[in-house]
Amino acid sequence: MKSLYENLPEVEIGGRKLVGRVLFGLLVLVSALVGATSGLLLVYTTELPQVEALEDYRPSSITEIYDEHNRVVGSFALQRRVVAGYDDYPQVLRDALVSIEDKDFYKHSGINFWRIVGAAYRDIESGGKVQGASTLTMQLARNLFLSPDRSFQRKIQEALLAIQIERHFTKPQIFTLYANQIFLGHGVYGFESASEFYFSKPAKNLTLVEAALLAGLPKGPTLYSPILHPDKAQRRRTLVINAMLEDGKITAAQAAAAREAPVVLHLARDPNSLAPYFVEEIRRYLEAKYGADQVHEGGLKVYTSLDVDLQRTANQAVLDGLAAYERRHGWKGHLENVVAEANVLEKYSHLDWDDEPEVGGYIHALVTSSGPGIATLKFGRYTAALGQPDVAWTQQKLADILKTGDICYVKIVTLGANGAAHVTLEQDSGVQGALLALDNTTGAIKAMVGGRDFNDSKFDRATQALRQVGSSFKPYVYTTVIDQGASPDDTVLDEPVSFETSSGEYSPHNYDEKFEGIITLRRALAQSRNIPALKLANKIGIKTVIDYAARFGITAKLPPYLPVALGSAEITLMEQTSAYSVFPNDGVRVIPRYITRVTDYEGRVLEEDFPEVKDVISERTARIMTAMLREVVLHGTAIAAAKLPFSAAGKTGTTNDFTDAWFMGFTPTMTCGVWVGYDEKKSLGAKETGAHAALPIWMNFMTVAMAGKDAGEFQPPPATSHAVAQKVDTPDTAPATEESH
DSSP states (O other), X not given: OOOTTTTSOHHHHHHHHHHHHHHHHHHHHHHHHHHHHHHHHHHHHHTOOOGGGGGGOOOOBOEEEEOTTSOEEEEEOSSEEOOOOGGGSOHXXXXXXXXXXXXXXXTSSSOOHHHHHHHHHHHHHHTOOOOSOOOHHHHHHHHHXXXXXXXXXXXXXXXXXXXXXXXXXXXHHXXXXXXXXXXXXXXXXXXXXXXXXXXXXXXXXXXXXXXXXXXXXXXXXXTTOTTTOHHHHHHHHHHHHHHHHHTTSSOHHHHHHHHHSXXXXXXXXXXXXXXXXXXXXXXHHHHHHHOHHHHHHBOOEEEESOOHHHHHHHHHHHHHHHHHHHHHTOOOOOOEETTTTTOOGGGOOOGGGGSOOOTTOEEEEEEEEEOSSEEEEXXXXXXXXXXXXXXXXXXXXXXXXXXXXXXXXXXXXXXXXXXXXXXXEEOOOSOEEEEEXXXXXXXXXXXXXXXXXXXXXXXXXXXXXXXXXXXXXXXXXXXXXXXXXXXXXXXXXXXXXXXXXXXXXEOOOOTTSOOOEEEEHHXXXXXXXXXXXXXXXXXXXXXXXXXXXXHTTOOSOOOSOGXXXXXXXXXXXXXXXXXXXXXXXXXXXXXXXXXXXXXXXXXXXXXXXXXXXXEOSOHHHXXXXXXXXXXXXXXXXXXXXXXXXSOOEEEEEEOGGGOEEEEEEEOSSEEEEEEEEOSSSOOOOTTOOIIIIIHHXXXXXXXXXXXXXXXXXXXXXXXXXXXXXXXXXXXXXXXXXXXXX
């Protein structure tokens, strides 16, 4: 039988063989491609994370600190993020983001194949690496799981992860994960946090132009920053608006109006800048108890005793008080000059400028030009001019004290919307101040100022500085005497006296170098007479006085020498303020407290703090001492406070050579302590007493703190019997190292 092919033409047989070979070759090629692709997918997916883990995913979030009225006063975070839900992001923001970043977000299954092919073609044509064309889901995969490098391997992994994410999560869930995760510049992550940072409002209140501005940031958070590059930010915003118009998300009229709108920011102040020393105390405590990771990533909620309004008042009172001190002592100059340091004026930026300035605040400014009658200044985005009348207090010509490139210290009087400001020239010679205010009943710290400028010095002069307290120590002497049965109407002889000590003869004197003869204990304390205080301490024993001070919560080791009675002891402002709260509290001391409650990310209570009280002295003694300290205000060294419209009591304190100035005062409801001085042992200047340097700050703070409140009245002291204090001239003490007022 003949072959089926025997009668076929030779050409046709050869053609069939060729076709067969081509088909076979194609099959081999396809098999190779499939095998290679499978191999690549196997390689690239071997170490890919399991996206199911996203079901329990919680991004690093901010630990926030709240005041007593649940207002934010500080925060800790590695990534500044406020986690929000899908419904917290308004439709206008969702539309803006989808229009500019991923038009088919609600249609695709994780990748947009044709966009990737197009982008790859353009990149190959230009010799670059694969980039762009990522969907929101791919961007989410990259941000959560992959490195930011641009390579074919990373792109394939990104696409595979995106497909897995789309299989396991709904579009709203994916959008929410993305919106909470993305970096949007200036340390801000997520659109909720960005809205609060750039516009001081929650995302749900964003307008069209604001939403479009934020939606333009993911492509280049630094390049399109409205703070650093407002012109580029506006152009990028216009692209977003045009994309929204093209997608039918807004009308032509809305688009036209939005394009014409200026870029207007309402930058949120750094919450940590309001009470930085208080916040730092909180941080140290939390990290010691919960660990740094939990504090900076765990999203804790920390509820504290602070009152934002009182804190602002305290900040202003201290800064204004220091400014008044500086003006009393004249212009000292010695300004830093950035031109002399070869810095470029246009690029100069001061740490102060990181925070939004406020009217009434103090800030360092750069002198951009200086002439015979005017100097122009810059701080942040604001400019100001100083004329000769603005520097009259220096008693020098403006051109002589301000040079181009100088960094000067100014107080902000007004801030204009157009960037123009009005300021007054001030001075920062290094003098420091501290203030601490406590609620008498609860021990709650309501306000705390630890220094002039936290950026300049983190050292907390309210809690860490041990300073000689001067005559503000004398109430412990009088408390000891009263508690042992004496009366404020008992008398003591104010006369020259010498005490024999192991190191020689000690002959103290009064501040005014005068002696009043026989005076009551009440007057001796009110007028801060040194000799009576020393005689009383010598009579009852300085060790007994020190024991009483320890009852008040003074933990510093006090040497058993008679001059301690005049305040040569070094005590912190925190302990001294807490101790004084015993008097209006009828002899009970409430331990100072910062924190009232801490909860975790889920709202579970981790700790609660309740007032801790300790009995110190009897009610009788406390009320008598309160009345005696009331005399200090009504007729004594703190008489300037007698004009206040509420009952106040307290004690001034000044150390030798005027190195430390104190006023410790209280009302029936609040105790506040103020210290002024230099960090080094340096004189504040002649007559810079506690009454002159510290008391005005206390008065300014308490005037506002008590405004509109019922400060109450002190409880009257019980009737007392009269006795005469005795004089003994031979104490075993060391010579005084400090003179107190």
